[in-house]
Amino acid sequence: MSRILIVEDEAALLRALVDNFRFESYEVIEAADGETGYQKARENSPDLMILDIMLPRMSGYDVCRRLRAEGVQIPILMLTARGDESDRVIGLDLGADDYVTKPFSVRELSARVRALLRRSGASVTQADELRIGDVRIDFRTYEARRGGELLDFTRKEFQLLRLLVSRQGSVVTRDALLDEVWGQESYPTTRTVDTHIANLRAKIEPDPKRPQHLITVHGVGYRWVP
Amino acid sequence: MSRILIVEDEAALLRALVDNFRFESYEVIEAADGETGYQKARENSPDLMILDIMLPRMSGYDVCRRLRAEGVQIPILMLTARGDESDRVIGLDLGADDYVTKPFSVRELSARVRALLRRSGASVTQADELRIGDVRIDFRTYEARRGGELLDFTRKEFQLLRLLVSRQGSVVTRDALLDEVWGQESYPTTRTVDTHIANLRAKIEPDPKRPQHLITVHGVGYRWVP
DNA sequence: TGTCAACTTGACAATTTCATAACATCTGCG
DNA sequence: CGCAGATGTTATGAAATTGTCAAGTTGACA
Numbered sequence: 001m002s003r004i005l006i007v008e009d010e011a012a013l014l015r016a017l018v019d020n021f022r023f024e025s026y027e028v029i030e031a032a033d034g035e036t037g038y039q040k041a042r043e044n045s046p047d048l049m050i051l052d053i054m055l056p057r058m059s060g061y062d063v064c065r066r067l068r069a070e071g072v073q074i075p076i077l078m079l080t081a082r083g084d085e086s087d088r089v090i091g092l093d094l095g096a097d098d099y100v101t102k103p104f105s106v107r108e109l110s111a112r113v114r115a116l117l118r119r120s121g122a123s124v125t126q127a128d129e130l131r132i133g134d135v136r137i138d139f140r141t142y143e144a145r146r147g148g149e150l151l152d153f154t155r156k157e158f159q160l161l162r163l164l165v166s167r168q169g170s171v172v173t174r175d176a177l178l179d180e181v182w183g184q185e186s187y188p189t190t191r192t193v194d195t196h197i198a199n200l201r202a203k204i205e206p207d208p209k210r211p212q213h214l215i216t217v218h219g220v221g222y223r224w225v226p
Numbered sequence: 227m228s229r230i231l232i233v234e235d236e237a238a239l240l241r242a243l244v245d246n247f248r249f250e251s252y253e254v255i256e257a258a259d260g261e262t263g264y265q266k267a268r269e270n271s272p273d274l275m276i277l278d279i280m281l282p283r284m285s286g287y288d289v290c291r292r293l294r295a296e297g298v299q300i301p302i303l304m305l306t307a308r309g310d311e312s313d314r315v316i317g318l319d320l321g322a323d324d325y326v327t328k329p330f331s332v333r334e335l336s337a338r339v340r341a342l343l344r345r346s347g348a349s350v351t352q353a354d355e356l357r358i359g360d361v362r363i364d365f366r367t368y369e370a371r372r373g374g375e376l377l378d379f380t381r382k383e384f385q386l387l388r389l390l391v392s393r394q395g396s397v398v399t400r401d402a403l404l405d406e407v408w409g410q411e412s413y414p415t416t417r418t419v420d421t422h423i424a425n426l427r428a429k430i431e432p433d434p435k436r437p438q439h440l441i442t443v444h445g446v447g448y449r450w451v452p
Numbered sequence: 453t454g455t456c457a458a459c460t461t462g463a464c465a466a467t468t469t470c471a472t473a474a475c476a477t478c479t480g481c482g
Numbered sequence: 483c484g485c486a487g488a489t490g491t492t493a494t495g496a497a498a499t500t501g502t503c504a505a506g507t508t509g510a511c512a
Binding site: 191194195197198209216218221 | 498499500501502503
Binding site for chain 4: 388417423445
């Protein structure tokens, strides 16, 4: 799924937007002022940016202009406080791709985000690389590193993780995992899955006792949360 | 999740299949003979059909042929009694998409169903999601939130809620709920249903004492009001 | 052959979920 | 109103599921 950066200084609104897009299975990065937003846009290369205009430290206009000047081409969706036509014109002139006037419905914003992502084709890119905190996993080369240090992932662990990640949040039953990772040839116990999950957690979860990414859904299976 | 129609006359097998696919969170419709199966296929527009060949009243061949003749394009998976090659050829000729030879493992059947659904693109149908006030329930991820806060739903609660919601307003008796959520294997008291309903209310009703969505129909059962 | 890593399995512990009973409250009806 | 049956509510022990660890198996490779 796509990564979205939300820059909004009004705390309650920011909270609501972050929750909503996380709920819709996006990976969400947030910033509460223009300067931070600008930096996070450069550091995290999001697929889309939701940008308020009125922001402390650096206005949304300036963030947008500077990013475009540096060749950043991701879709930017502006939030304008008033239904002010001049805002619109200026925003679009600066290189924003769309804008939504406050107050707006989350549903409408959601729809616009989907539309922009579809247009930019970003939603299709299935990353070959996964980042969790300071761990990076490259599914092409089967390499995983924490910082510079190489982590020792086994093949099953790679396959299992990749499958769960590719299902983006959906619960996958143990039987389904066995089918798709192990194939029809071998018939291991469903408990085998649990063991591998435990091993994966030990390697990538910050606190394996309280997993945040490899989530157990009791009585059903496992799912991946970005 | 996807809707599956299972047409099988052997009662024990039908029972096992229905329970299994319900457990895997599919919405399951069942039929015990060809004629009924044919009609349910037209009435309920399932996403996939599992179709035995030897059936009373109308053979699986005929069901398949007639549906195809009418332009029904859903994937059809045939169950053949013997590993008879001619069965296979005939089935696929008639427009079946896959076939499995009895006896088969439920796991294999499961895998084929998933594969067919993936191919047909049905599984991509976005997360079915339910919103009640500030509570959102995602049946795909088994996740429920009030605002940003994660609600702890159990599997039974999810299944029960989903069934009631899918019946959209009509009353469902406790016996029917036991049948469809619990399956035929277990025989809990009808009181067990009440308990789960109470737990659900505590979690999603704004005022559990005065339920507005999970409504009791005295002497009959429960129904869901959006 | 010996070694080693990957994988699987089983046993036990920890946790979660579930079914039921017991008691409280409500509904419909005479 | 008062009754009987139905439903709401809560606590609790049992059952099911999952976490964890250690030991066994397999296959590759030197």
